[in-house]
Amino acid sequence: xxxxxRQLQDTGETGKIQDTGKxxxxxxxxxxxxxxxxxxxxxxxxxxxxxxxxxxxxxxRKADFPAKGHPASEQTIPEQTKQVQNFDGLVLGEDAAGxxxxxxxxAFLDERANRRYYLRIPDGQAEKEPILLSLHPDxxxxxxxxxxxxxxxxxxxxxxxxxxxxxxxAPVRHYGRTRVxxxxxxxxxxIKIQMLNxxxxxxxxxxxVVHEGAQLDVILAELGAARQTSSCNIILEGEGGGAKLDAVxxxxxxxxxxxxxRVEHRGRKTVSHICAKGVLMERSKKVFRDxxxxxxxxxxxxxREEESVLMLSPEVRNISVPLxxxxxxDVEGEHAVSSGRPDExxxxxxxxxxxxxxxxxxxxxxxxxxxxxxxxPDASIRDAILAVMRKSIEKGEETx
Amino acid sequence: MERTKIAEKMERQRxxxxxxxRERFDFxxxxxxxxxxxxxxxxxxxxxxxxxxxxPDWMLEHRLRSxxxxxxxxxxxxxxxxxxxxxxxxxxxxxxxxxxxxxWNQVPGxxxxxxxxLGIPQAExxxxxxxxxxxxxxxxxxxxxxxxxxxGVIYTDMETAVREHEDMVRELFMKLVPxxxxxxxxxxxxxxxxxxxxxxxxxxxxxxxxQSYFRLNAPGAGQFEHxxxxxxxxAGVHFIEGCSAPKYNVLNLHAGxxxxxVREGATLRYSTIENWxxxxxxxxxxxxxxxxxxxxxxxxxxxxxxxxxxxxSSILKGEGARSTFTGISFSGNGQNLDTGTKVVHAAPNxxxxxxSRSISxxxxxxxxxxxxxxxxxxxxxxSSAVCESLMMDNASRADTIPVIDIRCDRSDVGHEAKxxxxxxxxxxxxxxxxxxxxxxxxxxxxxxxxxxxxxxxxEYAVEMNRLVSLELEGTIG
Numbered sequence: 001x002x003x004x005x006r007q008l009q010d011t012g013e014t015g016k017i018q019d020t021g022k023x024x025x026x027x028x029x030x031x032x033x034x035x036x037x038x039x040x041x042x043x044x045x046x047x048x049x050x051x052x053x054x055x056x057x058x059x060x061r062k063a064d065f066p067a068k069g070h071p072a073s074e075q076t077i078p079e080q081t082k083q084v085q086n087f088d089g090l091v092l093g094e095d096a097a098g099x100x101x102x103x104x105x106x107a108f109l110d111e112r113a114n115r116r117y118y119l120r121i122p123d124g125q126a127e128k129e130p131i132l133l134s135l136h137p138d139x140x141x142x143x144x145x146x147x148x149x150x151x152x153x154x155x156x157x158x159x160x161x162x163x164x165x166x167x168x169x170a171p172v173r174h175y176g177r178t179r180v181x182x183x184x185x186x187x188x189x190x191i192k193i194q195m196l197n198x199x200x201x202x203x204x205x206x207x208x209v210v211h212e213g214a215q216l217d218v219i220l221a222e223l224g225a226a227r228q229t230s231s232c233n234i235i236l237e238g239e240g241g242g243a244k245l246d247a248v249x250x251x252x253x254x255x256x257x258x259x260x261x262r263v264e265h266r267g268r269k270t271v272s273h274i275c276a277k278g279v280l281m282e283r284s285k286k287v288f289r290d291x292x293x294x295x296x297x298x299x300x301x302x303x304r305e306e307e308s309v310l311m312l313s314p315e316v317r318n319i320s321v322p323l324x325x326x327x328x329x330d331v332e333g334e335h336a337v338s339s340g341r342p343d344e345x346x347x348x349x350x351x352x353x354x355x356x357x358x359x360x361x362x363x364x365x366x367x368x369x370x371x372x373x374x375x376x377p378d379a380s381i382r383d384a385i386l387a388v389m390r391k392s393i394e395k396g397e398e399t400x
Numbered sequence: 401m402e403r404t405k406i407a408e409k410m411e412r413q414r415x416x417x418x419x420x421x422r423e424r425f426d427f428x429x430x431x432x433x434x435x436x437x438x439x440x441x442x443x444x445x446x447x448x449x450x451x452x453x454x455x456p457d458w459m460l461e462h463r464l465r466s467x468x469x470x471x472x473x474x475x476x477x478x479x480x481x482x483x484x485x486x487x488x489x490x491x492x493x494x495x496x497x498x499x500x501x502x503x504w505n506q507v508p509g510x511x512x513x514x515x516x517x518l519g520i521p522q523a524e525x526x527x528x529x530x531x532x533x534x535x536x537x538x539x540x541x542x543x544x545x546x547x548x549x550x551x552g553v554i555y556t557d558m559e560t561a562v563r564e565h566e567d568m569v570r571e572l573f574m575k576l577v578p579x580x581x582x583x584x585x586x587x588x589x590x591x592x593x594x595x596x597x598x599x600x601x602x603x604x605x606x607x608x609x610x611q612s613y614f615r616l617n618a619p620g621a622g623q624f625e626h627x628x629x630x631x632x633x634x635a636g637v638h639f640i641e642g643c644s645a646p647k648y649n650v651l652n653l654h655a656g657x658x659x660x661x662v663r664e665g666a667t668l669r670y671s672t673i674e675n676w677x678x679x680x681x682x683x684x685x686x687x688x689x690x691x692x693x694x695x696x697x698x699x700x701x702x703x704x705x706x707x708x709x710x711x712x713s714s715i716l717k718g719e720g721a722r723s724t725f726t727g728i729s730f731s732g733n734g735q736n737l738d739t740g741t742k743v744v745h746a747a748p749n750x751x752x753x754x755x756s757r758s759i760s761x762x763x764x765x766x767x768x769x770x771x772x773x774x775x776x777x778x779x780x781x782x783s784s785a786v787c788e789s790l791m792m793d794n795a796s797r798a799d800t801i802p803v804i805d806i807r808c809d810r811s812d813v814g815h816e817a818k819x820x821x822x823x824x825x826x827x828x829x830x831x832x833x834x835x836x837x838x839x840x841x842x843x844x845x846x847x848x849x850x851x852x853x854x855x856x857x858x859e860y861a862v863e864m865n866r867l868v869s870l871e872l873e874g875t876i877g
Contacts, residue, residue, distance in 0.1 A: 032478075032799060032801055033477060033478035033479075034478050034769060034771075034801050034803060035478065035769075035771060035803070036477065036478070038771055038803045038805070040803055041477075041478070294819075296794050296795075297794075299794070309806075311806070311809035312809065313809060314776070314808065314809050314810065315776075316807075316809060317805070317806070317807050318804075318805075318806040318807075319803065319804065319805045319806070320803075320804045320806075320815075321801075321802065321803050321804070322800075322802060322815065322817070323799075323800065323801055323802075324799070324800040324817055324819055325797070325799040325800070325801075326789065326791065326797065326798045326799065326800075326819045327794065327796075327797050328791075328794045329791035329792065329793055329794045329796070329820075329821040330794065330821055331819065331820060331821075332818075332819075332820045333817075333818065333819040333820065334816070334817065334818050334819075335800070335815075335816070335817045336814075336815065336816045336817075337804060337813070337814070337815040337816075338813070338814050338815075339804075339806055339813050340809070340810075340811060340812045340813065341809040341810055
């Protein structure tokens, strides 16, 4: 699995490795390309390597990167989780996470991960409590490169929460990959909460392979970082497999959000639902691509994708790309997108009840995302998400 | 009815399908062209076309500039595969053995016979205000009713327009769709020939449609007609475009261009029933600029061709401008029909509706591709899109690829899409009412295309329903 990242330079692949450890990459973000002038096909970004990172005070600090194959810095981890040096010896099968990121990103993670976790839920075991991993890059350890594998064996059940936070102001970077294998009849809930600070850079890829009768539910909350590039690709491999993918996102300030989420129906009688709820304000820009892909042979499958966007500023840019490629006739697929600002009549009604516009926007925002946030089984995280949204609206109103 | 009798009946209908299809559209005339350029695309060929047409210098300059752009632009990096297209094998200009007439009796017999078999003169007599008929690269017939001429309506071929209405043409020609837009528009700019020019003066509303019909007869040839329509303030017209060609074993190319200017308060309905043969690569570009309170209505039926890339576009420039797009595509064996629409909301209170339906069968690929842009300042604009795809078997494909780009919060945008096959429950219900399975499925499919059919003039709706029925009879049973 491991590649020598510097060898890529010689292969002629796009991407440039510089002495500073930066890798310039282009991610293909669409399973099917469309007009170039729509600017939705690709995302160009720089992966900051481990060598150093510049701080506003003019100092350069070397990031705390372990040498290849050594464990990262110590932290308390749940019993079920093994922090590992590498994933050698694991039979992972298809890499679903690799669809929307380049080979360089995969190599970068293989080479540079400073947190590697392997969660294995044994056959038939049901984890009653969520497994929580808190990841917190800071000024001392500003670059987080995490690589997580969750393997739920036959008939097992587990909920895994990955919570990413950082202190305000630190120019941290997060590059991550989470791979889930849900074996026969397993049930996995993966919840990833990204609340990094407004200077952060965040690149994340989730991949899931769901076998016969298994269920994978993913909640992705993208609430922070100056620039975020995230993806999730779930393959419903086995008959009767299911996936729910819920996404909540928040755009404020000058933030840029780039998301590509997809469910591939490969097995017969598979069921999926992608549901995204977003709030955009100030001068934020967002591209949200969601795809239901019905492969020939996925007969009897059903899928639905929906996105609703609340636009709270005249300067936001809101791009939606709901894709539905289909190679099987015996399926039912639907998608729906709606967007707009809060209904003036609702705002007027709330005003007539003594609720000012800022409070009204908070209420409407909470109402918009609550159906997803309520699914998160950790009250403190739920409160933190809503607090971030409320704070963002207050800040937005102050600067408007 | 016993199953064997049904089978016999279906077999009989399938045979009829092939006979009718071949008789109606796939017949061919011997190549009796007066002149044709060599294969390929060079500055010499482009200059030769311009000289043959005795064009003004600015048009030659435009052609050569377009050729230069064509040579510089890459092939599209998206959409259906275009590897089969080899411009070195395409004859870009084929002049038929006649000049343009306004009396069918003066058109050479074999060409007149072609259009008779396509039903054009009969349609002209019964239901059209004017007709243009293009055969290969040149318009061979153009006529308009006298009462419209008296009202100042201009309906002529593009070559005549370049000569007789030069100022207007020079101001508007390929300004809405510039050659820089994409490679095949650049190609069109270099070798365009034929097409129609329509000018409807202020306040004039035509009650019955104009129609241009484009027939490509020569094998291995390209057709590059240019349609330019200007509907002045408060005026209205319905323009119908039809296209067909006989089937050959070599690839033919169609890269037409349509530019529509809809002025303040004007209305233009642009209907197309396209039934190119299955050796045609149809890479067409259509765009409308709609000013204040103007309306563009696109009705688009795509049935033929090997590969189609066609996305009629509306730029809603003036406040209160509207566009509607109603499209149907029917993709069968060997066909890749990549169709859809684009709308740009560039002014306040603009409205767009998109209603697209596609059917794919026998390994056909139907793609719905769209882009809806709400620009900053398009306050109060609304856009609604509904896209439905029906798959008849799992050897086929139906892909939906919309992009919605909203830069104005005070707008209302909705998009819905559905994909699936004919409901077993619906078929079962109809069978309990005495229909056979085949009849039930055919009825459901006719219902599926009905929203498009009802937007067409009666005779074209009948034609479209007949095409759908014929295509279905090859599938069901």
